[in-house]
Each structure stands twice: as structure tokens, then as C-alpha cells.
Amino acid sequence: MEPSPLLAEDAVVGRPPPPSHDGCRNPDAGFSDGTGALLLVLGYLRLPELLAFQRVSRFFRDAVAGDGLLWRRVAVQSPLSGRLTDDALLRITSRAEGKLESLALMDCWKITDDGLMQVVDRNPGIAKLHVPGCTYLTANGIVRIVQWLYEHKGNLKSLQIHGICNITKDHLDILKLLLLGSNHQQVLPPTNDRYWHSFTFINHDDRPIDVDICPKCKHVRMVFDCTRENCRSMKSQWTECRGCFFCIARCEDCGGCLDFDELGEETVCSHLLCVKCWLDLPKCNICNQPYCKGHSNFLEGSSKFLGFVCEQCMESTSSSNYSTCG
Template sequence: MSEVCRSLRDAINKDILPWMQLVVDRPLNFRVTDDILMRTASKAKGRLQVLALINCVRITDDGLLRVVAQNSCISKLHVPSCTSLSPEGIITAVKFLRQTNANLNSLRINGIYGIEKQELKTLQELINPNLKSKPNQSRIFYHSKFPTLLHQETYHSIDVDVCPRCDEVRMVFDCPRLVCGKKCRGCDVCIPRCKECGVCFNGICEVEEAACVDSLCLDCWLKLPKCSFCNKPYCTEHAGLQQRLAGSEGFVCDSCHTNFIL
């Protein structure tokens, strides 16, 4: 902000609208501390509606609670992979938000260490007090693991569940292959899946390796562009790792670029 013109800086600082949805993701996520978060959130003047901290490993329970205490209108609280947060801190934050307003309807906590089944049940009851009276939720697929935070509608108010196979609290996925039904429902530790489309590897489809070392089904492997050296594709999530060649429309993977070009 210090490098933009004064008129633009003043306009943004005085207008709370741009600050009502605070999303911190790469590459700033590793730099944000409790104090920086507090100063940034204060620009919303207590009217923050969305707080999305993606893999912000330096944010602690104290920092989160300080922001929540001054912004009771938060309706979306997304803190996936914020590994310095504890289940107890998240429960405290959610309790405060539910006591001060009934708008909190979306909680993302995948990657928070040590969440037990009882703690998940507490969060589910806080977010959905009438959960038993609601219809069955929609299925969630592995290839929807990284949805656009603010624009994708979802019926899942909490992103984690109890895996029916390992009984651990993790993200639980359904298989998009209709013939599987609920047989292949489980976390990605219990049920290996295609990184691209999310189908399970149950012996029906061939498993292919991507340049990013993820696994792909044969159908997805055939559709994706390949490295000019090793003939391996990147999945869509890691396509940014492609190394473009001068004077060529193709690319090489990071490994081949290191081994054969540098």
C-alpha cells in the first residue's frame, strides 16, 4: 500500500467495503502474524463478513480470537491448514460467533491437527443446531477439494467429517463413478483417487503417474498435455510448475528441466 499513489491509498483505507472479505493465501500466508492480521482486519471496522486464512501457519488461537471478538458478523470462517490453531481455539471462536449472531454458516478446518470426533460433533451442533431435521447433504468429490472460497455454493457447512473406514476426522469424499455408490466413500488416505477427476482406484481403471508425483486415471492422463522429455503430465492444480521452452509450444516438467536443461 505504501507504493501506490496517495489518492488510491486514502480511498482504500477509508472505504470498508474492500476489507469486509479478508482472504489470505499464497504467497502472503507465511508472512501474516497475529498482529498483522489484527491490523488488517481492523480496516473493516467490525463489519468483517468473510475471514479466510489459507495455510497461515503463524496465526494462533489468540490472534484468531482477537479478530473474532471485534467482528461478530463473520459468516464464513475458513482456516484450513493453519497449523498453529487448536481445536479448542476454533470451538471458542465458533461459540462466540454463534452467541453474537446466527450468520456463521461455513467453517473450513481441514488440516487442523488433533480434531477429535467429540470436538467435531460440538462444532457441527454449533453450526447446524437443527442438523437432524435437515435433509441429506450433497456428495462431495475429491476434485472439488480446492473450491473457490467465496463463490462456490456448497451444502456442507463444515469441510471435515468422520471417515467411515479409519474413523478419523478428515475430509471425506464420494466417488463420482456411479457404479461405486457409497462403497468408495472415505478420506484420501483410505481411498486413493485420481488427482484430476476424483475417481477411486479400485482395479477398474489403470493408474498413471503425473510429473508432480500425483496419481491419475488413464482417461485424465491422456487428456492432459505432457512434458516434452518424460511424457508425463501435470495435474491441473500443479500446472503452474510447467517450464516453458523458448520457441516451442510445449513444456518440460521441473524434474526434466533440472536434469537435462540447466
């Protein structure tokens, strides 16, 4: 059963929980076989489910809130990201009891430099700090936080800051120096798994920082490597199709670079696809256009054999039928 997102949001923003019940006369009833099994899955729950789970009963509330291991890796995503404040973040991370290992805040635009600094100050051993799209954070604030960790013998290994405004080459140089030490001028090797999707950034590499200087426009942005084998085999010329998503057109599905003669036909979602990916995707029965994989949720309920009708064609057909009936 899906936990209510409203309950999880209440917990994030700090509203008091409503009276909880667990179906027993005594809400603090002891262990049963089922209870023990439920406790085993707590470590696999995402933050919304974990916050909702602790509202089931007083027993589960105490079990969740009192287990510091559950809170050593905190990830906040939509729909909670837009509601998370500095105070709420401090309350959540305080449950790690100073042993927070990983903090991922996706598009949490209410988080400030001071709020994040308070969390880091209480958790100097943090190894992963991912704050993409946290637009209220500043480049100077990020440098200050990373420098504080460096001076306090911290263990920061991974930093993601794409989407934060006004990051300059000077900021990047300082961050690389603090994260990489004497290897800060080393060119990071290309990797097949680092490419752009409009909806999700696919990043399975172990780079210490997610932004770099684009070799094309010279701005500090996420720089993506081409996934095409023939491009990657150029060795010394592999940077020809390496760049940010403003400079290099890429296929939405495979991440390969695109020339105009390699573009597939149009897609329902208007994203770019190479010819191969366009041919491989299922097409609308009416307009013969595919959805990219980022919009695969629109294909839910469709049949592999009967195909599907895209949203635009459904609307067009509905309006046409309405006009005929009128």
C-alpha cells in the same frame, strides 16, 4: 503491472511505508478521469494488491484505508500467509469497522486462538470463517470461538478447519450442534464438486463445515465424494468409495476413485491418474509422461503442436551433454 509482493508484505507485518509519489507535484492532487476509474477496481483486488495500491499516493492510501466496504471480505494466502501475525490481522480486519463478513486465512501458521478470538469479538456478524492449515489454532479454541458467536446471536454459516490438529468426534459434534442446531445429526448429501487435489481443495458446495468423520478410518478429516457417475448411481452403496484421502485413492484430475487395474501409466509429478485422464493429457516428447493439471504451470511456453520436454528430461539431457563436453 504486477504490484511488488515485498510492498504488500511490509504492509501486513506493519513496517512503515516509504515515501510515495504519484507523478504529480502535489501528492494529494484531486480527481482525474483515470483516478475515478482506478477507484472502481478496488473492490476486485486481492489483499496483496490492495495493500500495495494504497502506497501509490496519500490520496489512494486514504481511499483504501477509509473505505470499510473493501475490508468486509479478507482473504490471506501465500506469500503473505506465513508472515501474518495476530497484531497484523487485527489491524487489517479493524478496517471493516466491526462489519467483517468473511475471513479466509490459508496456512497462516502464526495466528493463535487468542488472536482470532479478538477479531471475532470485534466482528460478531461474521458469516464465513475459513482457517485451513492454521496449525497454531486448536480444536478447543475453534469450539470456543464458534460457541461465542452462537451465544451472541452470530451469523456464522460456513466454517473450514481442515489441517487443524487433534479434532475429535466430540469437537465435531459440538460444532455441528452450534452451526446446524436441531439438524446437526442430518447426513450431509454427496456432491460432485467436493474432491481432493494435492495443490488445491476444490469445494463449491454450501456445506456449513468442511470436515466430517471418515466412514473408513473414523477420523475427523475432509471426506470426499466420488465423481464417477456409476459410483454415484449406487444410491445406498455410494459410501463404498467415500472417504478421506488416506483411505481412498483418487485420480488427481477428475477426483474419481481408483482401483489398481484403473491406474494410468506413470506421471512426471508422480501423482495418481485414471486411464482416461492420463490419455487426455499432453505427454513429454522424450519420456511420454504427462504432468497432472496441478502442475500445468510447467507447461507454460510449450506449443500444442510441438509438445514439451519435462523438467526431469531436460535435466537429464543437460547433464548428458555436459558429460560429453567434459
